[in-house]
Amino acid sequence: MTQRTGGRILVDNLLAQGCDRIFTVPGESFLAVLDALHDTPAIDLVVCRQEGGVGFMACADGAMTGRPGVAFVTRGPGATNASIGVHVSRQDSQPMILFIGDVDRGTRDREAFQEVDFAAMFTPLAKWAARIDDAARIPEYVARAHAVAMNGRPGPVVLALPEDMLLDRVDAIDRPRVERLAQGCDPRAMERLADMVATADNPLAIVGGAGWDAAASQAFADWATRIGLPVAAAFRRQDAIPNACPVYAGNLGYGPNPALVARVKAADLLLVAGPRLGEATTDGYTLVTPEHPGQRLVHVHPDPGELGQTYRTDLAICADMASFAEGCLMIDRAVLASGMAAHEDWVAWSTPAPRAVTMDLGPCVTAMRDALPADAIICNGAGNYSGWWHRYWAYAGPGCQLAPTAGAMGYGVPAATAAALRHPGRMVVALAGDGCFLMNGQELATAVAHGADMLVVVVDNGAYGTIRMHQEREFPGRVTGTALANPDFAALARAYGCWAEAVDTTAGFAPALDRALRETGVRLLHLKTDVDAITAATTLTAIQAAHAGKPGR
Structure with a gap:
């Protein structure tokens, strides 16, 4: 086995995970990575002008690809500037990995130049924050970072890279590409959902969150159109389904259509597929209250930790959006007139x-x-x-x-x-x-x-x-x-x-x-x-x- 530097091992394992683009402001703390990238044309290095831009670009790239957007910044000022991207990645449920060049291992805990305890700093913001001290374990950390960033509720991972560790020459075994785990629907839960949809007088769906791809979007839109179910979008998640869908009812958040607000309040069944039902979507937890009296609530989310966290949930379904949307195609009921009416309200509101x-x-x-x-x-x-x-x-x-x-x-x-x-x-x-x-x-x-x-x-x-x-x-x-x-x-x-x-x-x-x-x-x-x-x-x-x-x- 040929020994490689930590920087070379890191780049090789990013390639193994499918990374084709890195956003960065360069820093002397990760020169070994930049040197490895010199001989890696398969990765496009996008050099930015401020680390806030680096973080935002990586977050947006992860949102588009479904795999973690990758960012590299230096210690201290670089990391603190980039933290806004980590915060957005967390709240937007988008996969991202932020690598931070760190002080060398021999000067740690002396408040060395630009030293910050990054695990302590980023733990409240990230899904996982850690430091790689052993270059031989880089493949393990990179594979785990991708799994954590993509699975369940997607989000950011932060890994600190001691400068001297990246220069170590060691033997390491690269790990294969990690894929996002699919979470299928429980058939019994879908049977209960079918009963709830069939017996509701004024059902309404709220869609959004992470994991909506073309297949999930089209399947859910087809089902909602077939049964006439009004579909509203969560705050800034209006692209979850095509707005031309005949039952699309508009978006919630700041300044929503009063007619849509009235529909949400009048709904006897809320089918929430994907969103966390955060403060913006619910108008400060008032449009849909945590107890939502008089309404049944079905919450669908790929992360079990989100289900039942804030809202009393009548039916919780842990599933990815594609599996759930496909399962919905099996559900039928008498056609509702409210979906078309809600779409007409949106067309008028959006003119x-x-x-x-x-x-x-x-x-x-x-x-x-x-x-x-x-x-x-x-x-x-x-x-x-x-x-x-x-x-x-x-x-x-x-x-x-x-x-x-x-x-x-x-x-x-x-x-x-x-x-x-x-x-x-x-x-x-x-x-x-x-x-x-x-x-x-x-x-x-x-x-x-x-x-x-x-x-x-x-x-x-x-x-x-x-x-x-x-x-x-x-x-x-x-x-x-x-x-x-x-x-x-x-x-x-x-x-x-x-x-x-x-x-x-x-x-x-x-x-x-x-x-x-x-x-x-x-x-x-x-x-x-x-x-x-x-x-x-x-x-x-x-x-x-x-x-x-x-x-x-």
Whole structure:
């Protein structure tokens, strides 16, 4: 057996697990890995500009492939910067592995340069956090990391790599590729579900979470359509089933359709397939309460640890989405009229009405729907701007939406970069508010350097708009700390090597979009909007009027 360095063993075992792309900001603590990658053309090394972008790109890549996105950062500042990606990976239930170059074993526990106890730091955020001290055990750790990241509820794994360990030359036996374990449905549970569906007067499904692929999506949509079951999407999981499905009822989360909210409240049976039923989807655990009196709740999830954790569950089914959706095809009942009606409600809700503002984002989304292919990948971070696309965009199915349920700003540009590299033949759109964009806008340099082909839409209202909105509601007349002084985003994009144009009227958007789509590479549209048009449903003026008599706290 030929001895190899720890760095070489690590790269060889990533190859064995199917890794074809690594996102990184280089560090001296893992030079042995970078050296091994020099002779490994099968792995595309994407060099980013900040570790937050590294973490977001790896998380997004894992969401698209179903296998862990792989990130490498250095100790101390690199790891702390990258921690946001680990947090999003955990809350979004997406597989990811973060490798951190660490101090050498001989200086540990002396608070050496940039030293952090990474197992202690990341244990609350990750599914598993550990350190590899023996280079011969790298294959074991890498295989286990993939299994942990993919199985049950997918999520992040963090492995620290002592610098000197990566230089050790040892014998090691590589391990074969690990696959995600399928969790089939219990036939007795499916029989109980069939009885519950057959006897319900107002059933409604809520879908989302991880594990929705094309097969699961199509099977569930076919079944729901056949029996007329209304299907709502969990927060930022609107691509779980095609929105063109005749029973798709819209999305839950922030600013949902009041008609959908009423349907959820009136449902006597909630079939929750995939989501954890978190705070955003349930409006702070009020739309669906943990005890949900008067409603029966069926919760389907691939991880038994999620079942019964928060909600009283009348029927818990531990299964992956594909197995569950296939099992549903065997269930029949008298056809419900509510599914088609719910879809009609969504179509009306997702059709923009003109507003008296200079730059109206509703018609802009309509122009994008007309001009872009149905399977475009829409990537956004956090902020009120995203609400226009959540409400008015029609997602074609799994793999069309990259949006952090953790509400992390700065996600859109890195996620779109990862998507453009993963799917070079598809249309990719990054959406960002002005505050959101400047958290990771430097990754435009990464996108340009790696030949990404994508459209970036920056919505600029000169404010941290979501926080401004909450200020107006909670502390009327006492606005502090939410105004932004912004650069010329179009000029900034051109400095990075992008094609760019500024747009300040609704009428100017569609022609500018057409010009952008005739270009290649990274293209950016800088939309200058009015902060008064704070959401797709209301204005700051209306919020101020509603709270005019409310004293500031």
